[in-house]
Amino acid sequence: MDEILLRVRDLRVAYPGGVPAVRGVDLELAAGQRLGLAGESGSGKSTLALALLRLLPPGTLVTGRAExxxxxxxxxxxxxxxxxxxxxxxxxxxxxxxxxxxxxxxGEQLAEPILLHERGVRRPAARRRAGELLEQVGLPAARARAYPHELSGGQRQRVMIAMALACSPDLVIADEPTTALDVMVQAQILELLGRLVGERGIGLLMISHDLAVLAETCDRIAVMYSGRIVEEGPAGSLFTDAAHPYSAALGSAFPRIGDPAARMRPRGLPGDPPDPLAPPPGCAFHPRCPSARPECARSDPALTAAGPGRRAACLLVGAGPAGPHVPRGLEEEEGSPA
Incomplete structure (x- = not known):
């Protein structure tokens, strides 16, 4: 069994005023593994990641364990x-x-963590390392003399990846690393990040709202909703055959290009995420769920086995295979153009 690099147990985060953002999350990440964390804005993804290294603002209450x-x-x-x-x-x-x-x-910004964390390294050596790091991420070493505004968005993101790898960490947390980049640059950044992580055997926790990107990049995916993990499993099977209706809705929000059998258009999900100060009773997703039952408003299910290496927090899992779900009113009519 692979060594567990990161183990999170019952992690809870509440912002000042008692606003709950993360509600009892359990996660494990093995050394060399790539774990995707998916969900809508406000689901608690970035809060969870920042809580691991205690980067949240003063007054935020964080409990649980993050080993x-x-x-x-x-x-x-x-x-x-x-x-x-x-x-x-x-x-x-x-x-x-x-x-x-x-x-x-x-170059100065890349050299700074090296000087802070590696004993005996002098500034000239740190500057040389900065140039080497830039070359590893596909930029000329001469760009070390540039200021951030002189670089494109994709180049700046490459610099951020180089900085994250500067001190050879065991864990890299990538928070929406391709935000605001065009699809060509996005593909290059994702390929670069995956290659560097694979070469160094680093554990990667990658955060994104795009389930399709995570399915291509990661080994496993955990889906968050209203501060909780609602499904976790192998990336490929979770994307193509989600056990939780929310995971299925996320997957349906993106087109599957090149798959004529899919014949589907991107679909939206009606409604809004719940107010963290006034969550609905029972399952937090049931007001938006196309497969909701009366008991969903009374029971808040825990994560249970949903197949090989998979867990889902849904009453339908206990009742049998949930399969992919499509929000009511958003299905394509039979014979509609792809």
């Missing part, structure tokens, strides 16, 4: 946590233009 190599990150003193950041686990932040310092050259 990296068996060491609980949530209980570490600040001095030891600082040593883990970048060297043990790093983040590719969403929106590279906002994550990079606009008044410092790219």
């Amino acid at each position: 990296l190599h068996g060491q609980d990150l949530l209980g570490l003193p600040w001095g030891r946590l600082r040593a883990v950041r970048w060297a043990g686990a790093s983040v590719v932040f969403q929106g590279a233009m906002h994550a990079l310092n606009p008044v410092h050259r790219i």
Whole structure:
């Protein structure tokens, strides 16, 4: 069995004012594995990721455990946590233009974590390493002298990936790494990230609202809704044969190009995610669920086995195979053009 790199147990996050954002999440990530975290905006994906390295704003209440190599990150003193950041686990932040310092050259920003975390490394050596990192992500070493505004969006995202790998961490958290990039650059960034992670044997936690991207990039996918994991399983089977109606709705929101048998258009999901301060009774998804039953408003199911290596939090799982679900009123009529 592969070594468990990251183990999350009963993670709960509440923002100031008691606003719950993550509600009892359990996750495991093996060394060298790629785990996708999917869900709509507001489902708690980024909050969960930032909570792992305690990057949330002051006043946020975080409970539970988040173990990296068996060491609980949530209980570490600040001095030891600082040593883990970048060297043990790093983040590719969403929106590279906002994550990079606009008044410092790219090379200086790449050299900074190396100087902070690697003893005995002098500035000239750190600068050389910065140039090597840029070349590894497909940029000329000379771009180290550029400022962030002199780079394109795709180039800035490559810099963020290079920075995340600067100190050879065991875990990389990629928070929407292809946001605002065109599809060609997006494909290049995803291929680059997957290749570098594979070459180095790094664990990857990749966050996205796009289930199709995660299915192509990751080994496993966990789907979040209203701060909870509602389904988890192998990427391919979860995307093509979801056990939870919400996972199926996410998959139906994107076209399957090149699959004439699918004959489907992207479909929306009616309604809005629930108010975290006033969640509905029972299953949080039941007001929007096309397969909801009366008992769904009374029971909030836990994750249960839904096939080989799969779990889903849905009453339909216990009643038999749920299969893919299509929101009512959004099905394509038989014989409609693809």
